[in-house]
Amino acid sequence: MRKYASQQPSLADRLEVWLPKLILAPTTLAMIVCMYGFILWTGALSLTKSRMLPQWEFVGLVQYDKLFANPRWDVALSNLVVFGVLFILISLLIGLLLAIFLDQKIRVEGAIRTIYLYPMAVSFVVTGTAWKWILNPGLGIEKLVRDLGFTDFEFRWLVDQEMAIYTIVIAAVWQSSGFVMAMFLAGLRGVDENLIKAAQIDGAKPWQTYWHVILPILRPVFFGAVVILSHIAIKSFDLVQALTGGGPGYASDLPANFMYTFAFNRAQMGIGAASAMIMLFGVLAILVPYLYSELRGSQRD
Amino acid sequence: MLKRSIAACVAAASFALTPATQAAEVEVLHWWTSGGEAKSVAYLKKRLEGQGVAWKDFAVAGGGGENAMTVLKSRAVSGNPPTAAQIKGPSIQEWGELGFLASVDDVAKANKWDALLPTVVSDVMKHDGKYVAAPVNVHRVNWLWANPEVFRKAGATIPTTWADFMVQAKKVKDAGYIALAHGGQAWQDATVFEAVVLGVGGPEYYQKAFVELDMDALNSKTTEDVFRVFGELRQFIDTNSPGRDWNVATSMVINGEAAMQIMGDWAKGEFAVAGKRAGTDYVCVASPGTSNAFTFNVDSFAFFKQSDTGAQKAQKAMAQEILGSDFQKVFNLNKGSIPARLGMARDEFDTCAHDSMNAFVASSQTGGLVPSFAHGMAVSEAVSGAIYDVATNYFNSSTSAADGKAQLVAAVQAAM
Numbered sequence: 001m002r003k004y005a006s007q008q009p010s011l012a013d014r015l016e017v018w019l020p021k022l023i024l025a026p027t028t029l030a031m032i033v034c035m036y037g038f039i040l041w042t043g044a045l046s047l048t049k050s051r052m053l054p055q056w057e058f059v060g061l062v063q064y065d066k067l068f069a070n071p072r073w074d075v076a077l078s079n080l081v082v083f084g085v086l087f088i089l090i091s092l093l094i095g096l097l098l099a100i101f102l103d104q105k106i107r108v109e110g111a112i113r114t115i116y117l118y119p120m121a122v123s124f125v126v127t128g129t130a131w132k133w134i135l136n137p138g139l140g141i142e143k144l145v146r147d148l149g150f151t152d153f154e155f156r157w158l159v160d161q162e163m164a165i166y167t168i169v170i171a172a173v174w175q176s177s178g179f180v181m182a183m184f185l186a187g188l189r190g191v192d193e194n195l196i197k198a199a200q201i202d203g204a205k206p207w208q209t210y211w212h213v214i215l216p217i218l219r220p221v222f223f224g225a226v227v228i229l230s231h232i233a234i235k236s237f238d239l240v241q242a243l244t245g246g247g248p249g250y251a252s253d254l255p256a257n258f259m260y261t262f263a264f265n266r267a268q269m270g271i272g273a274a275s276a277m278i279m280l281f282g283v284l285a286i287l288v289p290y291l292y293s294e295l296r297g298s299q300r301d
Numbered sequence: 302m303l304k305r306s307i308a309a310c311v312a313a314a315s316f317a318l319t320p321a322t323q324a325a326e327v328e329v330l331h332w333w334t335s336g337g338e339a340k341s342v343a344y345l346k347k348r349l350e351g352q353g354v355a356w357k358d359f360a361v362a363g364g365g366g367e368n369a370m371t372v373l374k375s376r377a378v379s380g381n382p383p384t385a386a387q388i389k390g391p392s393i394q395e396w397g398e399l400g401f402l403a404s405v406d407d408v409a410k411a412n413k414w415d416a417l418l419p420t421v422v423s424d425v426m427k428h429d430g431k432y433v434a435a436p437v438n439v440h441r442v443n444w445l446w447a448n449p450e451v452f453r454k455a456g457a458t459i460p461t462t463w464a465d466f467m468v469q470a471k472k473v474k475d476a477g478y479i480a481l482a483h484g485g486q487a488w489q490d491a492t493v494f495e496a497v498v499l500g501v502g503g504p505e506y507y508q509k510a511f512v513e514l515d516m517d518a519l520n521s522k523t524t525e526d527v528f529r530v531f532g533e534l535r536q537f538i539d540t541n542s543p544g545r546d547w548n549v550a551t552s553m554v555i556n557g558e559a560a561m562q563i564m565g566d567w568a569k570g571e572f573a574v575a576g577k578r579a580g581t582d583y584v585c586v587a588s589p590g591t592s593n594a595f596t597f598n599v600d601s602f603a604f605f606k607q608s609d610t611g612a613q614k615a616q617k618a619m620a621q622e623i624l625g626s627d628f629q630k631v632f633n634l635n636k637g638s639i640p641a642r643l644g645m646a647r648d649e650f651d652t653c654a655h656d657s658m659n660a661f662v663a664s665s666q667t668g669g670l671v672p673s674f675a676h677g678m679a680v681s682e683a684v685s686g687a688i689y690d691v692a693t694n695y696f697n698s699s700t701s702a703a704d705g706k707a708q709l710v711a712a713v714q715a716a717m
Contacts, residue, residue: 022329036519041463050375051395051683052392052395052396052399052682053377053378053399066715069715070715071690071694071708071712072614072690101416132544136541137538137540137541138540139539139541156540158539159540159542159543159696161430161487161698244543244544245486245544246544247485247486247543247544247693248485248693248697249690249693249694249695249696249698250487250690250693250694251583251694251697251698262368262686263591264370264371265367265682265686266682266683266684266686266717267392267681267682267683268682268686273487275513
């Protein structure tokens, strides 16, 4: 097309070329500085002996050694594994089941969908505070059941070092499964009716239709949900802070809480930066294979 | 036209960004935003305004001051620190090390601060032998707050040693009360741990192990005894304690739900607000085994280097005012602590404060006056954080005393 245009490109033409770049430039710049710039900055800090303020004296991997020698970091990491796996699996399962039930052309679907989606509208701080009260033995479920006459009833996960991390799973699942439901519901609505009819004509039972026909089609939704949920899991901070404060002791610490404590409360910026880098690698370990498969997929199309 | 208005905008913006160079102004970073603390700060502001020094309040809320410290760091790094900031303990040395603090030594010399302050306190205020900070108060941390009514009903007496504590607390517990009101937050666990260290090991051990971080002292049998006693306390707190705020625990003593609480003298404010009287409605005694000792927690303002001469003058005026007997009296009456300055008229203070003052003077002569590690007075934030972790983890689990000791030694060594 362009070869028929005059030698001197008109103002409008030049604008057409430059305008998108001009408009995108500020956000691109902000992204480069605020994301990648600070990632590099944090990475560099993690190699220094910085304590209270950044100090540019490089000491190699000493901070990482200290980090992995710290028992609290071990607790935070193993908590992340427990929390991440349970949170993602349970959210997926509940979200999928809710979506399938809602997809049965039931009556007040709109209202029910809103109810399940509603927890997403409150922040993790609110969720954490509410669940703190519900799970507190002296205020919540334990007291309620005891008041009903079952005086031996015990439910004190919140104050038990071994179980506290599971209370965080409960609250996080409550918050996020409605969102997963919405994702699956959208996916289910996109499934071609004819495929389901064909399966029915072939004599497939409803569960067989779901298992062999519909769920394989929903594979991209699964991927999307896992990626979103896993980054929620890794960056979880406010929920822990509001629900358990990392306690009892530091039994329910997650890496983000560890990082905050060491970088900002304890004047150990180097260790804090090192833990932030480890978290970043955790996110990348999930994101890179995902992006790889996505990009390869789009090239194939 | 457009050009001119842009120029005007830029001028206005740059004017707004330049720090105000008013003749005499202090900008003070603090986190005293609630109740008696806010009143105390307001009084300092009033006194300074009386001398023509304007007060620019730079309050960052958040009890422990973590938020305030984060703001301070970013201000200091960007080259625009406030005139003075509420910093205490070894942090003053860390800031001094980084070259941010200004000397107010001439004010100190003129007003004879060396004679007014006990050496342990003035040492904290100095960097490189020069005063860079001024103390506003002294908190005693090793207090036991008791409800005598609960003790009477349970047929128990207020304990003076840890061995006795276990006996009396058992009686209280059997009578159906909570023996020890406690909030399961790391700093509160550390506050109780500190009281046990001082009561079981004595001031000398405390000084060696938790201030000088002497590995032999930390590794001694005494540390194991400390952990054993600390572990025995687990049975005397209620199961709902995790996450509870300290003032909620205090109100349990006030209401007669619980018999005792181990907490610094800021707890007095809670009793006062509830209309309780020292000596009759509640009793303050030194925590078990520490009547001859005093763990101090001194709040102070550190002074930051200023380029502006007006600001420097205002800074000195503020330093002088802080150690003035008038300010020290009013501030501490409001806050529940005692003046950092020695030899002041004491008739307006209550009996708990009198006890505190007596113990302060007496212990400063016997060596029983030790800095509180649970409140950031004794060791760097890194080390006190490590001690916090071990204490809170131990208290909330069923770790053995020997393992507790091993964890403490390892954690302190790693953080040094």
